[in-house]
Amino acid sequence: MAEAHAAVAFQFTVTHEGIDFDINHEALKAVFESGRRSWVKKFRRFQNGMVNTTYPASPLSWLAVVTAVTACSLARLDPSMGMIDKLKENVLPVNYLGPAPTIYLSTVIFATLLWLGIIFTLRFILKRLLSYKGFMYEGRGKISLKTKIWGMLLRCFVTSKPRLFSYQNALPNLPLPPLQDTMRRYLLSVRGFLNDEEFERMELLVKDFEVGLGPRLQRYLKLKWWWSTNYVSDWWEEYVYLRGRDPIMVNSNYYGMDSIAMAPTYIQAARAANFTLSLLRFRREIERETLKPLIMQGMVPLCSYQYERLFNTTRIPGLESDTLVHHKDSKHIVVICRGRFYKLVFQVNATMLNPAELQKQFQWIIDDPSEPVDGEEHLPALTAGDRIPWALARQRFFTRGVNKISLRAIEMAAFIVVLDDEAQDYDVFPTPVKDNWNQNRMLDRFSHSLLAGNGHNRWFDKCFNLVIFKNGRMGVNAEHSLADAPVMAHLFEYAFGEDIMDIGYNDDGSCKGEVKATYAPPLRLKFELSEEVTAVIETSLQTAKKISDDLDFHLLVHNQFGKGAMKKCKVSPDAFIQMGMQLAYFRDAGKFNLTYEASMTRLFRDGRTETVRPCTISSCDFVRCMEDPSTTREQRLAAFRKACETHVTGYRDAMCGMGIDRHLFCLYVVSKYLNEESPFLQKVLSEPWRLSTSQTPHQQMNKLDISKHPEFISAGGGFGPVAHDGYGVSYIIAGEDVIFYHVSGNKSSGNTDSWRFAKGIAKANNDILALFQ
Incomplete structure (x- = not known):
């Protein structure tokens, strides 16, 4: 009870002399400060909300538009083409307000509507500009005229000091790929590691899905795409993460x-x-x-x-x-x-x-x-x-x-x-x-x-x-x-x-x-x-x-060479690393397998991740070429470059909303809501990712200059294996000369060994680099 009395702002007692107040000034000060902080935060949220709502304009731009429209009206120019008069005559009560206030109020209303129209127009233009993804597919130094014009227009909207959520309302929605395109790209993604008999069965499942249940599921999914800002993220969070009971x-x-x-x-x-x-x-x-x-x-x-x-x-x-x-x-x-x-x-x-x-x-x-x-x-x-x-x-x-x-x-x-x-x-x-x-x-x-x-x-x-x-x-x-x-x-x-x-x-x-x-x-x-x-x-x-x-965990410090040597080979460092892991996995497991690489879809509103499938026809051809002693260095190098190009294209497709797996996942969720069974979707979503990989980004802010201070290099992070008999590999390209691989597995699987696989990755990387030497 003593603590409760100490917490109140004031107390009073009734005596024969009247009511005696005992005011606790410190408590009153604390109450005042608490209320002040609360209102400051509310005002800041309101202010940020106004700025984000009106972006790419600003709340102050309203005053500029009102001033300009009022000035034109005083100069006997009608920028509204008669709308101000219609507002004055048909909407506002002239008899109650009087002529002068009615004129000014109708002018302010029109200016506000004009200002909102300008905002929505600018935001529409910005959203259309941000929807363009052609720049993703152009190499450095090979920029098309269309991309150059797009870049100049976009720079007009990108402010020097944007707020954290300034662009949220202008980001485009994640596109919903056509069903036929996803089916075609899915078949290409599995052709490399399926034998002819398995691939023929998969082709039949795809065809049945395309002419049967697939179009119906796609129509429902398209309705969700129209209704939501992102047709994937909420279901992904709920069904992949929150509903898991393990x-x-x-x-x-x-x-x-x-x-x-x-x-x-x-x-x-x-x-x-x-x-x-x-x-x-x-x-x-x-x-x-x-x-x-x-x-x-x-x-x-x-x-x-x-x-x-x-x-x-x-x-x-x-x-x-x-x-x-x-x-x-x-x-x-x-x-x-x-x-x-x-x-x-x-x-x-x-x-x-x-x-x-x-x-x-x-x-x-x-x-x-x-x-x-x-x-x-x-x-x-x-x-x-x-x-x-x-x-x-x-x-x-x-x-x-x-x-x-x-x-x-x-x-x-x-x-x-x-x-x-x-x-x-x-x-x-x-x-x-x-x-x-x-x-x-x-x-x-x-x-x-x-x-x-x-x-x-x-x-x-x-x-x-x-x-x-x-x-x-x-x-x-x-x-x-x-x-x-x-x-x-x-x-x-x-x-x-x-x-x-x-x-x-x-x-x-x-x-x-x-x-x-x-x-x-x-x-x-x-x-x-x-x-x-x-x-x-x-x-x-x-x-x-x-x-x-x-x-079973091992953190490999790959310091024999890094991004610098990979760039000299004129290939994407991520593609180099992924092809090295494909080669290492084949040597480790004796076969190809479904491989997961996470990419982001944050170019779109509420975007999270998409799956890149590094195990492709080209990557399998490259690995077979490397393991065939009869092939020449030139043949291996050509196969490697083709595999890297295929991987880079797949990565760009995933970032640009043209991935495979999130689309299939959402179709599967729709089928469950409709109580429909799809042999194709069940087959696809039951396939284990025995090699699950992800790259941790480095220096997103350039807050730390690791070229001047290499001691600031971070080792990144990692995660557990996705499949019981598989590997989880997280890697971070830390500077020009070091790559960290976080390799995880399960001791009880009997088929995996994180140290063995890490050693295989290092050897595969050295074998690939030797092709260029």
């Missing part, structure tokens, strides 16, 4: 690492403080929309909608489907340290704690000698295990009392900070050794820890976990349904730049600045965990440990 640890979440070659500090609390503040600066730029949207080639904006949920978001488990819950604001983070949970408030009375003050708060948590209560240490395992047991446990044990309060604090936090009690490190650019290639267990353990932890020290449902290890090394584990890796990489690049280049550290590794105020220590979150819920936790932990123990 654990999201390893199977869905992914991770990212910091710099590979430097350690700015070895003080855990200092690194946590600086990086937390860096992330919160990024969040502030998103809230204020001052973060510049990513612009491709300096002209074409990418969709920014995924940034909205990067912070203050959590995944809530459900029996049939999970849900994403995003909170507009949060003034605290939750810290997990040695099995205990703490609520750390980083903003007090509109003032953000400085790095030194945050370091003190983190250090208090590290030094806290208290022990976790029974079951608390393993509590995060609920988010690592199967979704249904977690959903049932949440409904039964976390909807009342202290459990509800503590869980709400976790779910409303801006993000999670994990102060890991283990130290992780890595050797810098290990030297290849014969028969013991790249033996770097430290990197493997580091990657494994970021992806899975120990099964109970990451809250996998949260938007992301910032993991700070005991020696100051760090990384991030991110939930996949709310944002894809390029968006998280953008956040990570920004925060790393702020951490190293702007905030910095003292010579002893501590945070700069002084502790200016004394704040209450972080609040220890409390849980009351019965034996029943503890049993559920332990079951989830066993599931998580089984997945974690089966994970």
